[in-house]
Amino acid sequence: MTIAELLARARLLNRDLAPGDPLADTVIRPLAAAATEAEAEDAAGAEDAAGAGAGSGPEAAEDGAPAERLWELAKDATRLRARPGAHEGLIEATAALQHLACLSAEDADVLRRRIAELAGIQGALEAGIDVATDGPYLVTNVSRITNWLGEPVQTFPQMALCRCGQSATKPLCDGSHARAGFSGAKDPARVPDRLDTHEGVQVTVTDNRGRCAHSGFCTDRLPRVFRVDQEPFVAPSGGRADEIVRAVRACPSGALGAVIDGDEVPAPRRPPGIEVSKDGPYRITGGIPLDGDASGEHYSLCRCGHSRNKPLCSGMHYYVGFADPPMSPDPTLFEWAGGLPALRRMTHIFYEKYVPQDDLLGPLFARMSPDHPERVAAWLAETFGGPSLYTERYGGYDHMVAEHAGKALTEQWRARWAQLMSLAADEAGLPADPEFRAAFAGYIEWGSRIALENSQPGAAPPPHMPVPRWWWVCEARPGSRASALAPPEQPVPVRLPEPGEPVGFADHIRPLFREMDRRSMSFAFDLWSHEDVTRHADAILHRLRQGGMPCDGAWPAERVELFARWIAEGAAP
Numbered sequence: 267m268t269i270a271e272l273l274a275r276a277r278l279l280n281r282d283l284a285p286g287d288p289l290a291d292t293v294i295r296p297l298a299a300a301a302t303e304a305e306a307e308d309a310a311g312a313e314d315a316a317g318a319g320a321g322s323g324p325e326a327a328e329d330g331a332p333a334e335r336l337w338e339l340a341k342d343a344t345r346l347r348a349r350p351g352a353h354e355g356l357i358e359a360t361a362a363l364q365h366l367a368c369l370s371a372e373d374a375d376v377l378r379r380r381i382a383e384l385a386g387i388q389g390a391l392e393a394g395i396d397v398a399t400d401g402p403y404l405v406t407n408v409s410r411i412t413n414w415l416g417e418p419v420q421t422f423p424q425m426a427l428c429r430c431g432q433s434a435t436k437p438l439c440d441g442s443h444a445r446a447g448f449s450g451a452k453d454p455a456r457v458p459d460r461l462d463t464h465e466g467v468q469v470t471v472t473d474n475r476g477r478c479a480h481s482g483f484c485t486d487r488l489p490r491v492f493r494v495d496q497e498p499f500v501a502p503s504g505g506r507a508d509e510i511v512r513a514v515r516a517c518p519s520g521a522l523g524a525v526i527d528g529d530e531v532p533a534p535r536r537p538p539g540i541e542v543s544k545d546g547p548y549r550i551t552g553g554i555p556l557d558g559d560a561s562g563e564h565y566s567l568c569r570c571g572h573s574r575n576k577p578l579c580s581g582m583h584y585y586v587g588f589a590d591p592p593m594s595p596d597p598t599l600f601e602w603a604g605g606l607p608a609l610r611r612m613t614h615i616f617y618e619k620y621v622p623q624d625d626l627l628g629p630l631f632a633r634m635s636p637d638h639p640e641r642v643a644a645w646l647a648e649t650f651g652g653p654s655l656y657t658e659r660y661g662g663y664d665h666m667v668a669e670h671a672g673k674a675l676t677e678q679w680r681a682r683w684a685q686l687m688s689l690a691a692d693e694a695g696l697p698a699d700p701e702f703r704a705a706f707a708g709y710i711e712w713g714s715r716i717a718l719e720n721s722q723p724g725a726a727p728p729p730h731m732p733v734p735r736w737w738w739v740c741e742a743r744p745g746s747r748a749s750a751l752a753p754p755e756q757p758v759p760v761r762l763p764e765p766g767e768p769v770g771f772a773d774h775i776r777p778l779f780r781e782m783d784r785r786s787m788s789f790a791f792d793l794w795s796h797e798d799v800t801r802h803a804d805a806i807l808h809r810l811r812q813g814g815m816p817c818d819g820a821w822p823a824e825r826v827e828l829f830a831r832w833i834a835e836g837a838a839p
């Protein structure tokens with residue numbers, strides 16, 4: 267099998283698959299580039315590759331259903347990719363073929379078997395990330411990718427992750443970089459690499475501004491040491507050694523380092539993984555090699571396509587307004603909190619900083635298991651409406667209850683626990699809005715009082731209960747209230763229909779409802795949905811005529827009549 271043959275088969279398959287050239291951008295384009303290069307490089311392979319790059323190929327039909335041929339093609343591409351020195355175009359195409367072939371699996375069992383078979387074919391390749399020229403990140407044999415909530419993203423042995431920021435199938439590449447003429451070059455005006463050393467009494471902090479991704483973890487959490495708009499940036503005398511070390515180890519770009527007594531503080535040891543952060547870079551952990559080189563235990567890769575220090579993130583996503591799709595209008599507490607990464611940050615700060623230094627709680631947790639912070643984060647994630655992590659990994663409700671049983675906790679312990687958890691939430695940067703903190707504090711109070719009750723001698727907690735699911739307090743969700751600090755809402759641009767023009771929902775009615783109107787009514791229906799407004803049209807009109815809706819002031823008569831006319835004309839979309 268040669269690249270040229272793969273390309274010819276891909277072209278035939280593309281013709282037989284659903285309309286819309288599904289293989290054109292992600293398979294045929296990179297394979298054609300690889301074939302052209304193979305042709306130029308390999309005199310012996312010249313015959314095979316002849317014409318392939320120029321667009322020709324066997325015209326004979328192939329046997330088998332398209333889905334079956336796609337799967338065979340994916341396996342053959344993987345076999346070729348698994349050979350040493352594979353061309354980046356072949357790797358990119360293999361990633362797309364693996365993805366498409368796995369997508370077409372009939373059920374979860376077939377999907378698992380396919381992934382295992384592909385993993386077997388390319389199993390000898392070293393795990394790593396390669397940066398394609400002006401193209402995606404080619405991620406090989408990395409099985410742990412999570413979204414910003416910490417939920418797993420389906421992985422394949424060979425993946426191509428979007429680097430230009432424009433893919434419609436993020437985090438996967440969809441070939442947009444080629445259409446957009448994306449350049450992976452560094453900006454010559456970028457902040458140059460330079461290792462600055464800031465000596466402190468106990469800890470010396472090293473800092474490479476050229477590598478910083480400006481995630482703000484250090485400046486947000488330890489502003490006395492990592493100072494915004496002050497020189498020098500680092501003042502090691504502003505914090506305790508353990509706080510500084512924790513901040514350095516949490517730096518996602520790897521710009522910061524710490525030295526104690528001449529020895530570099532080791533980086534955390536984490537399994538290889540990629541986090542797709544919200545509106546920001548890929549955060550790599552676990553020392554995954556980059557372009558074959560050791561690039562540190564952790565580093566951040568540009569995801570918006572605008573970094574000045576490509577492939578590393580330079581924080582430009584913030585300035586160019588790079589944004590993932592917005593959170594659902596009805597987020598769970600888990601989503602609003604920032605998902606598992608945020609809850610883990612909080613429990614690690616709680617059990618590794620606040621508890622050990624506390625005279626009451628320190629001794630109580632002295633022998634806790636090393637993964638206790640992870641376990642409590644998993645419990646909170648599940649309770650706040652996230653995935654059932656604690657039930658799946660750690661034994662669910664019964665295990666949690668058994669952990670507290672017989673501990674005879676006192677009210678002093680409980681109160682301190684709740685107080686320090688609130689401090690840890692602040693320090694971990696959990697949202698500080700009144701709605702979230704009311705729900706969060708409500709759960710901490712409720713849960714800690716139940717833990718106290720369950721821990722008393724002779725207590726008999728009900729067995730086999732589900733993990734509780736906590737929710738916003740009294741339906742007070744983010745945005746359900748106009749904040750006193752919010753900028754004034756812009757007046758709604760209303761378009762009245764031209765004479766004789768029919769009234770339509772999208773053009774004339776929906777713009778009449780402001781975001782705050784929509785939020786106020788979201789408990790009952792969606793004022794931006796044609797279907798909902800049509801269903802409740804008469805009741806809405808009644809309220810509008812009465813002047814009771816919106817609650818901050820009645821509509822002018824001409825708007826109310828426009829709404830009435832829309833109903834009378836048949837409530838067109």
Ligand code: HEM
Pocket residue numbers: 630631633634635638641642645646660665666669670673675679680683684709710711712713714715717718
């Ligand atoms: C909302 C309140 C609370 C939650 C969600 C919570 C959560 C948990 C969870 C999930 C575990 C089991 C970890 C595992 O799987 O091994 C656990 C264990 C434990 N909890 Fe709590 N807890 C709460 C309140 C408290 C309070 C108020 C105290 C005492 C001040 C306390 C003390 C302990 C101790 C000592 C353990 C055993 C730790 C070990 O030795 O590994 N908990 N807690």
